[in-house]
Amino acid sequence: MSALFRKVGGMSRGDRLVNDFLTQMDAYYASPASGFYDNAISRRYYEQKLRHLKFTPYPNDGLVTFGASGTNLCDRQLVFKNDKATRPEKSDDIPFRGRQRRLGTAVVDYIQLDIVHMPKRLGKGALFTMAERKNTDMFGNVTFEWDFEEAAQERKVFEYPHPETGELVQFAITAKPDGKFDYAPDGSRIIFEYKTKASGLRAMNGKLDYKGAQDDHVRQVTAEAIIFGINEALIVYESTQKPAWFSDEERTSVTKGQKTWADGQPRPDLRAFYVEITDDMKNALLSDLARQAALVYEQRAGGAVPDxxxxxxxxxxxxxxxxxxxxxxxxxxxxxxxxxxxxxxxxxxxxxxxxxxxxxxxxxxxx
Ligand code: SF4
Incomplete structure (x- = not known):
């Protein structure tokens, strides 16, 4: 089935959002117009990036601060990270890994630039648009920024009971999402996270079919839901391997396990998963972070590093x-x-x- 003719009707909300999102993405990238950027939109986008190109330290309140994307560290890793005497190890890596990391960063930058172009390119077909936030400066001047990355970043302090002792533990969570969407059909707001996968088309699809969105990514959007009060998210995966430009199904030089087309269609290089973030999910995460934060405070007070x-x-x-x-x-x-x-x-x-x-x-x- 061509991605341009995805099914509609009789779907759950999650399926509908996934379907609408992928339909929008396919419509944009199928269009020749996606090869051109609008100067005014691009300028606004890069100016926003430039405004936030600075280091903003966390408040010096001594609290353990969890980044939303770093809420899955092992207990020991978290303690090391928060120990001023322990520096992260920086050693040379295999060069292609550096190139791969830079590719992942570039893809996310471009997806955001593409998404802010979609209302102009797709008109009413752009059901998901990047939300905007209103900023008012000290002189009362009002400006708007797209609600993603540093512009969207927030840090909040929590006090939550330790799951074993019941004692209240203070810690902070900071989040800067890849985006927040306005969903036109009902005006709802959706958290957006975009992940690239270098494992190859078949491996990515096989893993996602089997396990769905990665646990650490679900944890990330749960942390973002806690910070932003938005209880729905789309986690989207893009394979950096693309299908062969033309079908490779009949090509004898391509082994069966390497074919990137099947049944006359390219294998999907883009997958989206809907997550509804419940109170139970939020409480479970806050409870676990309270437990982990307590480990850091214990170590700072002279306690042992976890085994x-x-x-x-x-x-x-x-x-x-x-x-x-x-x-x-x-x-x-x-x-x-x-x-x-x-x-x-x-x-x-x-x-x-x-x-x-x-x-x-x-x-x-x-x-
Ligand atoms: S067990 Fe040690 S090496 Fe492994 S993730 Fe935890 S801190 Fe890092």
Missing amino acids: VTIEMTDSCGFCAFSGHCKATLTAENKTVLKRQESAMAASSMAGKAEHRNLTTYLEGVSA
Whole structure:
């Protein structure tokens, strides 16, 4: 089915929003006009970016501040991040990874520029438009900015009970979303997050079909819902691999597992997921952040850094404290992890993701 003729009618709200969004995106990119930027819109966009090109520190209130996109750090990583004596490790990476990171950043910049062009290019077909925020300066002058990134950034302080002790714990959350949409059919507002995937079309679709939106991305929009009071979100994934320009279904030089077209259509390079953020989701997140913030305050007061657990090793791939973590692993913690690894190796868990993560972590730990 061509993306331009997506089905309508008899849908849940989530399906309708996803359908409307993807239809809008396809209509825009199918149009030859998407290859040209309007000078006035582009100037306004870049001027807004320029206005926010500055460093704005958090208030010096001593509170643990969670970035919405950083609410999935392992307990130990969070403690290291908030410990002034521990610096993130900056070492050279494989060069293509740097290029990939820069590609991801550029794609998000361009999607925002494209979205602010859509009302002009699509007219009433632009059901989702970037929300605008009204700013009033000290002289009463009113200006409007698109409600995304730094222009939208807010930090709020919370006091929430610790899930085990019940004691109130203070912490802050800061969020700067990829966007907030106005949805024309009913005037509702929707949080927008855009993620690029470098794993390839088939791998991206296979994973999303199986698991839906990533847990850490759902956590991110939950944090944003808490900050902005918007309880619906679209999490959108774009594969940086695109289908072959022309169908590769009949091309014998392309193996079956590498074909990017199926049934006469390109495989989707864009997927969207609707998330309705409930009070239970918000409370669960706030409770977990209260627990984590308490770990930081305990460590600042002279307490121990949390031990490494098997679950934590799921996050090691992108951790900036990996060397420090391994170097400061206690002998007891090391013994426990090695015993767990041996048990996994001898069980049906052998070679599965959890086992691999633990093995990789232990590889860097001195004997
Ligand atoms: S290396 Fe892994 S376990 Fe250690 S702090 Fe980083 S994510 Fe956590």
